[in-house]
Amino acid sequence: MTAPHRPPAIARRAFLQSAAAAALSAPLLARAAPETKKARIAITLDLEMSREYPRRGMTEWDYEKGNLDDATKKYAAQAAQVAKERGGKIHFFCVGRVLEQPSADWLKQLADDGHPIGNHTYDHVNVLAQKPEDIQFRFRRAPWLIAGKSVEQVIRENIRLTSAALKERTGIVANGFRTPGGFAEGLSGREDIQKLLLDLGFTWVSSKYPRHETGKPKQEPPAAVYADIVRAQKEAQPFVYPTGLVEIPMSPISDVGAFRTNYWKLDWFLRAIGDAVRWAIDNGAVFDFLAHPSCLVVEDPEFQTIKLICQLVKEAGDKAELVSLDKIAAGAKPT
Numbered sequence: 316m317t318a319p320h321r322p323p324a325i326a327r328r329a330f331l332q333s334a335a336a337a338a339l340s341a342p343l344l345a346r347a348a349p350e351t352k353k354a355r356i357a358i359t360l361d362l363e364m365s366r367e368y369p370r371r372g373m374t375e376w377d378y379e380k381g382n383l384d385d386a387t388k389k390y391a392a393q394a395a396q397v398a399k400e401r402g403g404k405i406h407f408f409c410v411g412r413v414l415e416q417p418s419a420d421w422l423k424q425l426a427d428d429g430h431p432i433g434n435h436t437y438d439h440v441n442v443l444a445q446k447p448e449d450i451q452f453r454f455r456r457a458p459w460l461i462a463g464k465s466v467e468q469v470i471r472e473n474i475r476l477t478s479a480a481l482k483e484r485t486g487i488v489a490n491g492f493r494t495p496g497g498f499a500e501g502l503s504g505r506e507d508i509q510k511l512l513l514d515l516g517f518t519w520v521s522s523k524y525p526r527h528e529t530g531k532p533k534q535e536p537p538a539a540v541y542a543d544i545v546r547a548q549k550e551a552q553p554f555v556y557p558t559g560l561v562e563i564p565m566s567p568i569s570d571v572g573a574f575r576t577n578y579w580k581l582d583w584f585l586r587a588i589g590d591a592v593r594w595a596i597d598n599g600a601v602f603d604f605l606a607h608p609s610c611l612v613v614e615d616p617e618f619q620t621i622k623l624i625c626q627l628v629k630e631a632g633d634k635a636e637l638v639s640l641d642k643i644a645a646g647a648k649p650t
């Protein structure tokens with residue numbers, strides 16, 4: 316996660332005003348809306364190497380996020396198979412530099428099997444960076460790579476190149492955009508970045524990761540932490556920015572937040588994800604599971620989390636469905 320971003324006061328005021336307007340018109344909307352709302356559950360995996368994996372102390376990945384190791388690629392492929400056997404798809408987000416590797420066949424195979432592949436920037440850049448040194452570790456070590464360019468130019472090029480590389484190397488058309496790192500306020504207050512994404516052809520983004528409690532590292536979370544993660548699901552529902560860009564937030568808790576930052580055990584993670592998915596099903600809401608094969612291959616080698624999500628959706632019958640993020644985006648309406 317990168318530093319949370321706070322919108323300026325004026326954006327907050329505008330939000331409060333629109334929230335008040337929404338509250339006034341709520342009874343009308345409630346009457347017009349259909350009675351049963353199906354929960355939409357997405358499983359998303361970001362294809363990049365994660366620092367501290369596969370072993371603590373491995374941080375060199377910060378400089379080569381796209382140099383995926385074989386175990387990570389194999390986990391991604393098997394996870395896709397696990398989801399497919401259970402009637403679902405995985406929405407992947409790919410760091411562009413992975414397309415410099417000797418083979419991209421594994422990625423092409425994922426796409427051929429019907430799993431959407433989105434854009435996660437070329438070098439895992441921070442799209443909210445204001446200074447060159449905040450863009451990405453690689454450019455801090457090798458600043459000549461971006462010399463003479465503005466921060467905006469570097470970010471734009473890093474996103475554009477990823478879509479171009481996907482297309483040229485594999486024929487894949489990027490399906491959506493996910494920001495590296497999650498932002499508590501999403502892209503609120505950053506119309507420049509919203510417009511940049513729209514300009515690059517994206518209609519939706521997954522950038523918001525709401526705040527929530529995590530408890531103390533290495534200790535089993537108390538009930539209040541699980542409850543707070545469920546509470547945060549309400550803050551992780553899709554919405555439309557004033558620019559028209561659709562936001563599909565990531566639903567807590569992420570694998571790296573649980574395992575890397577807080578040293579959770581798999582059972583604790585399964586409980587938190589299970590509680591959150593059940594909340595989404597009970598409320599006809601969206602759940603956007605966020606994880607990384609480079610982390611899960613170590614922490615959840617038997618795909619228990621993905622199996623649990625698929626099982627909960629199956630048990631929910633017609634109350635829930637497994638979907639990709641573009642399908643969720645297509646159903647998002649301005650509020």
Ligand SMILES: [Zn+2]
Nearest residue numbers: 361363495496
């Ligand atoms: Zn990432």
